[in-house]
Amino acid sequence: MTLVLPAEQTQNRAITAANGRFSVCSRQVAFGALLAATAVLYLWNLSASGWANAFYSAAVQAGAQNWTAMLFGSSDPANAITVDKTPAALWVMDLSVRLFGLNSWSILVPQALMGVAAVAVLYAAVRRVSGPGAALLAGAVLAATPVAALMFRFNNPDALLVLLLVVAGYCVTRACERDAGRWWLMAAGVAVGFGFLAKMLQALLVLPGFAVAYLVAGGRPVGRRLLALVGAAAAMVVAGGWYLLLAEVWPPGDRPYIGGSQRDSIVELALGYNGFGRLTGNETGGLGNLNHDVGAGRLFGFGMGLDIAWLLPAALICLGAGLVLTRRAPRTDVTRAALLNWGGWLVVTAVVFSFANGIVHSYYTVALAPAIAAVIGIGAHLLWRNRFHPWCAVALAGAVLVTTVLAAVLLSRHVEWMPWLRAAVAVGGVGVAVLLLVVRRLPDGVARTVAAVAVIVSLASPAAYSVVTAANPHTGAIPSVGPAGGFSGGPPGLLNSPEPDAELTATLARDAHDYRWAAAVVGSNNAAGYQLASGAAVLALGGFNGTDPSPTLEQFQRYVADGDVHYFIGGRSALGFGDRAAQSGSRAAADIADWVQEHFESRLVGGVAVYDLTHGAAS
Template structure:
C-alpha cells in the first residue's frame, strides 16, 4: 500500500521514526513536520496555551482551598511551630517547645513554615504552597514531554500540554496538591529529578545526573524511602542510553549515588549526633533515633509488614490494634485493596479496587498496553533513542511504584497513589505519540483503539461505583464516546487529517472525563484529618465491598460504615476522613478517644481563653495525650502544647520522671484529659502517657471546661 503525504492529499503522513532531532540527543535525523505549524508561526499562541494550562491548574488547586481549614492538623501544628522556632523548623518539631517531632523528616514542612512566617497562620498560608507545587509539577511535566516529543512541529507542544493536563486531572493529585501531607513536595522533586535524568542521558551530562541525585536525596528528607522507588528506573535509563562508554556511565551513576547520600545524609547525621538531651524526641522511633525511622517505621517496616499491627498514622503510621476500643476493626472496611485507608490485602489488583481505583487507576491499563507496544514499535532504534529512554523512565517508575504499593505488607493509604500520577501520564502521552506517528501500521491502530475502548470501559465501571448523579449518566456518555473513538482509530489511515484529529480529540475527552469528574468532586469537597480520599467514593470503600452514602441535613453527604456506625472524620465520631458537610469549614472529631488519634479535638472559646492565660510564662501552655489532640489546642491558641506519647500516644516521650521535672520547674501550665472521663482509651498501663495521666489524676484537681477535663499543674492537691 502506498501512502501519500498530507500535503498531497487527505491520507495520513508517513510515520515519524523518531521523536526528536539531533539537537535533542537523537541519533537519527529529525522528522519533517507534516504540515504548517500554527504555534510556530505565531509563537505567542504556544506561550499562551502553556500559560492557560498553568492558570487552569492553579484555579483548580486553589479553588475554595480555605474550606479545608488546617487540613491535617498534625502537620499544620508542626508548621506553626516551625514558624515560631528555628529549632522546631530544623527538626520538624510538633511544638515550639521542641518536645517531640512529627513522624516524618521535615522538608515538606519548611516551605509551609516559611509561608506562615511571612503571612501569618491561616489555612491559605499553609495550603497555597502545596497548590503551587502542583502547578510547578504540571509545568515540569509539560517541559519534559515536550522535549521528548518535539520534532520541530506542533506535536511536541501538544503532547506536553496533554501530559500536564492528564497529571492535573488525576484525582489523587487534585487531593494531595490541596492538602498539607508530604506527598506534594515529594512528587514535585521526583518529577523534576526525572527531567534532570533525561537531560543527563541526552549527552551523558554528569552534572545533570548529580543534580537529579540531590533532588532524590531531598525527597528522602520529605518522605524517606518512598523517594527511592524511582531509582531503579532512573539508573537503568542512564546505564542503557547515555551516549558514552560503559565505564563513564557507571562512574556518573556512582557520582549520582554519592549526591543522594550527601543530600540526605547531612540532616540525618546532624540529628543523630545531636545530644538526645537537647533535641526533640523522634516520633515513630522507640529509642529516639532517626535511623529507626529510616529502616523501620518509615522504611523496611512498610514493606515487610512489621508495622501491620497499626492502623492510621500521621502520614501513614498509626496505633497498635490493642489501642483501639472494641469494634474499631470496622474501620478496615473496603475489601481487598480498599482497606478504608488502612491497607487491605496485598494484591496485584490493589490499585484497581476500592477507593484507590477511582483515585489513580483510570489510565493504568492503557499505560501498560501502550508502553509494551510502543517499545516494540521503536524496535531497533539507536541505543540513545529519546522515545525509548523516556518510556523506560516513565514506564519503569510507574511499574516499580505500582508494584511496591500493591504488595507492601505494611500500612497502605489510598492517597499514596498520587506518586503514580506523573509516571502514568508520561507513559500514556509519550507512548501514544509514538503510536500516533506510526498509525499507518495496523498494530499501532489496534493498540490505540483497544486503549481507548478499554479506558472508557474501565471508566464506566469506576463512575458506576458512586451510585449517584451525575456519574450514572456520565458513564454512558463516556462509554459511547470512547467506543466511537476506538472505531475511528481502526479506520484512521482512511480519514482526512481534520477528521483524524477529531478522533484523537474525542478519545482524549472520553478517557479524561471520568477522572476530571472525580477531580471536580475532590476540589469541591473539604478534606481534613489524617486519612483523606479523592472522588465521590468514600474511604470506607463505597462501591463494591465498601460503604454507602446517604444524604445529610443541609445538602451534604455522609458515609455509612458497613455493619453500622459512621466513618471517621464526622463531628463527634472517630478518625479523620473526608468531610462532606454541605460547605463551610469542616469540623474536627470529638476530643479524646479515637477521635483524638486521627482528627484531633474541637476547642471551645472558653477552653482557648483558659489555655491562653499567662501563656508567656510557660514553655508549654498545656500537655495532652496524642499529637492530634495537642495539635488542635496548639493551632487554636498558637502557643506550644506538648503531645504526650506522640502521634499514637505510645512513644516514650516524655517519661514520667521527665514530666515531673517539667511540672516542678513550672514549664507546663495545664494537663488536658484525653477523653471525657479523663483517661486514655485502651493504652497499656506501662506506656508513659498512661503513667503520666494516672500521676496527674492523683496529684492535681480536675475541672471541666465545656466537657473537657483540665488539670492546673501549678496547683497540686
Template structure:
C-alpha cells in the same frame, strides 16, 4: 541529540493556559479543608515560631517531640506561616504551587523528545488525576515528594540525551532532598533510573559508572546532612524523634517508615510490642495487598482511570521507538518508574493509604502523552491504529466500571463515557476514509471520553473538605468499602476559627489517622492562654490529635505526650514530673478531647494516672483539665 525544533506560536499560550487552569483548579475553595492534616499544620505553626522547631520538625515550639517524618516538607508551610500568619491559606498554598510546578516540569520533560502536544497531554492527565487534585491541595509530604521525583527524572532524561555529568549530579541531589520529604519512598525509582542510565547513556561504560557514583554521592550529601546533624545532636537538647523506638531518626527510617511498611511489622510510636500504636503482622490501614490493589474499590478511582492505557501505550511505544535511543530511554524511565512503584504499592503489607498513589500520576501522564503522540505519528500501520483505538475502548470500559461502583453518582456519565469512547475508537479506525476533520473530531472525543471520569472526580474533590490522615478523592460513596469501611474517616463537620471558613473533618477519637480539627471554645482558649508566656507549654495531652487541636486554636505550644498516636516513650514519667516541678507546663488536658489509641497504655498511661491522682480537676466546656500548678490537698 536535543529536540531544537522551534515550537509553533500556539504552544506558549497553551502551556500558560494549562498551568493557569491547574492553578485555578487547585486553589478553588482551598480553605474548605481548614487545617487539613492538623498534625502537620501544628508542626508548621511551631516552625513559624521557633527556628529550632523549624529545623527538627517539632510538633510544638518548645520542642518536646517531632513529627514522624523528616522536616523538609514542613519548611515551605512554616515559612509561609511566618511571613503571612497562621491561616488555612498559608498552610495549603505551598502545595498548590508544588502541583503547578510539577505539571510544568512534566510538560518540559515530555516535550523535549516528543513535542508540545505530548507534553500538554501529559500535563493535563497529571493535573486532572483525582489523587493529584487531592494531594496538591493538602499538606501531607506527598506533594513535595511527587514534585522532587518528577524533577529528578527530568534531570536523568537530560543526562540520557547528552551524557553530561552535571545532570546526574543534580538528579542525585534532588532524590536526596526527596528523602528528606518522605524517607525511603524517594528511593523506589532509584533502581530504574540507575539501570536505564547504565545501559542507555551516550557515553562509555566506565564514565557511566563514574557518573552514577557521583550521583550517589550527591544524593547522600543532599539527604544525609540533615540526618547527620540530627543523629549527632545531643538527645538531651533536641526534641524526641517521633515514631522511633529509641529516639533515633535512623530507627524511624528503617523501622516504622521503612521495612515495616513493606513487611507489615510496623511499630509506629515505638514502645515495644505492647506499646500503644504498635502493629505486628499488618496495620489496620494495610488493606488487602495483591496485584489488583490499584484497581480495587478503595484505590481505583484515585489513580487507575488511565493506568491500563498507560501500560498499553508503554509497550506499543517501546516497539515503535526501540531504535531511537533517547526516545526509548524516556519510555524506559517513565515506564519503569510506574511499574516498580505500582508493584511495591500493590504488594506492601504494612500501612498503605490511597493517596500514596499520587507519586504514580506523573508517570501515567508521561506515558499517555508520549504514547498517544508516538502512535498517532505511526497511524499508517494498521496494528498501531488498532492499538490506539483499543486503548480508548479499554479506558472507556474501565471508566464505566469505576463509575458504576457508585451508581448514584452522576448516573448518566458512565454511559456518556462508554458510548463516547466506543464511537471515538470506531472513528479512529476509519481515519483514512473519514478525512482529517472527522479524524480530529474522533481524537477530541477520545480525549473527552477518557478524561470525563477523572474530571468529575476532581471537581467533586475540590468541593469537599478533607481532614486528617485518611483522605481520598472523589465522591464519598466511592470510598466506602476501602480499609474496612474506614475510607470516609477524613470527612465530617466543623468550623475553623479565625475566618478560614467551613470545612469538613474526620471522625472523633479512634485511630489518629481520622484526626479532625474540632476547635475550642472562647472560654477554654482564654483559660489556656492566660499567663501563657510563663510556661514552656500551656498544656500537655496524650497524642498529637488533641495537642494539634489545642495548639492551632491558641497558637501556643502544647506538648503531645507520646507523639502521633500516644505510643512514643516521650516524655518519660520522670521527665514529665521534672517539667511540672520546674513550672514549665500549666495544664494537662484529659482524654475526653479524643486522644489516639496510645492514651491507655505505656508511658502516656503512667503520666495520665499520675496527673489524675495528683492534681485538681476542672471541666471547661466539656474538656477535662488538670491544673499542674495546683496539687490536690492531702
C-alpha cells in the same frame, strides 16, 4: 508485517515537524492555558480546608515561632517531639508563614504552586522527547488526576515529594541526551536526596527506572555511565544524608525527641517506621497491618481505585506498545530512554504500593500520577505516529476502550453522583474505539478530530472527579477524593484534631507565657488542635500514635514538679488506638494519663476534662 522503525535522526526530524505544526504563539498559549487551568483547580476555594492536616499545621506554627522547631520539625515551639517525618515539606510552609502570617492560605498555597510547577516540569520533560502535543496531554493527565487535585491542595509532604521527583525525572531525561552535560545526572541525585527529606525512603522508588534509562541510553561509554551513576548516588546521599547526620550528632538534650522512633533516632525512623516497616508491616510503635487488600488488584480496589486507577491500564498499554515500537531504535534513542525512565518509576512504585504490608494510605498514590501522565503522553504520541500499522490502531482503540469502561466502573461506586456521566463516557468510549480501529482509512482532518474526542472522553471522568474533589474541604490525617469529601469512619484522634470551644481556648491561652507548655495531651494530632486554637505550646505525649516513649513518666513528673506544664487534657485525648498500638510501642503516654487521673482532680472546661497540674494532688 514487520515494522520499519525510525532511526534516532528520523525521530528527531519527526519531533521537529510536530513542533512546526504548532506555531510558537499557539504553543505558548496552550501551555499557558494548561498552567492557568491547573492553578484554578488547585487554588480555587483553597481556604475551605482550614488547617487541613492540623498535625502538620501545628508543626508549621511551631517552626514559624522557633528556629530549632523549624530545623527539626517539632510539633510545638517548646521542642518536645518532632513530627514523624523529615521536615523538608515543613520548611517551605514555615517560610511562607514567617512571610505572610499563620493562616490557611499561607500553609496551603505553597502546595498548590508545587502542583502547578510539577505540571510545568513534566511538560518540559515530555516535550523534549515527543513534542508539544504529547507534553500537553501528559500535563493534562497529571493535573486532572483526582489524587493530584487532592494532595496539591493539602499540607502533607507528598506535594513537595512529587515535585522533586518530577524534577529528578526531567534531569534524567536531559542526562540521556547525546550532548548532555555531566551535571544533569548529579542534579537528579540531588533532587531525589531532597525528596528523601520530604518523605524518606518512598523517594527512592524511582531509582531503578532512572538507573536503567541512563545505563541503556546514556551517550557515554558504559564505564563512564556506571561512574556517573555512582556520582549521582553520592550526590543523593549527600543531599539527603546531611540532615540525618545532623540530627544524630546533635545533643539529644538540645533538640526535640525524634517522633515515630522508639530510641530517639532519625535513622531508626527512616529505616523502620517510615522505611522497611511499610513493606513488611513490622512498624514498631505503629498500628500493625491494617491492610486487607494486599495484592495486584489493590490499585483498582475501593481503597485506591478512585484516586489513581482511571488511566493506569492505558499507561501500561502505552508503555508496552512504546517499548515495542522503539525496540530497534539506536541504543541512545531518547524516546525509549524516556519510556524506561518514567515506565520504571511507574512499575516499581505500583508494585510496591500493591504489595506493601504496612501502613499505606490511598493518597500515597499521587506518586504514580507523573509517571502515568508521562508514559501516556509519550506512548500515545508514538502510537498515533504509527497508526497506519493495524496493531497500533488496535492498541489506541484498546487504551480508550479500557479507560472508559474502567471509568464507568469507578463512577458506579458513587451511583448518585452525575449518573449521566457514566453512561456518556461508556457510550462515547465504545464509539471512539471503533473509529480508532479504522483511523488509518480516515482523512487526516477527521482522524485528528477522532483523536481529540478520544482524549476528551478518556479524561472526562477523572477531570470531573478532580473538580468535585477540589470543591470539597479536606481535613484530618487521611484525606480522600470524590464527592463525599474527606474520610470517615476512622478511630478518634487519628483523623481530625479537636476544635476546643471559646472557654477551653481562653483557659489554655491564659497565663500560657508562664509555662513551657500550656497543656499536655496524649497524641500529636490532639495536641495540634489545642495548640492551633490557643496559640500556646501544647506537649504531645507519645507522638502521633501515642506510642513513642517521650516523655517517660519520670520525665513528665519532673516537668510537673518544675512547673513546666499547666494543664493535662483528658476525655477526648484518650489514646483511641487501643492495645493494638501499645503492643508494639511504648506505654509511657498511657502511664502518664493513669498517673494524672490518680493524683489530680479534674474539672469540665468546655465539656472536656481538664486537670490543673499546678494544684495539689487529689486526696
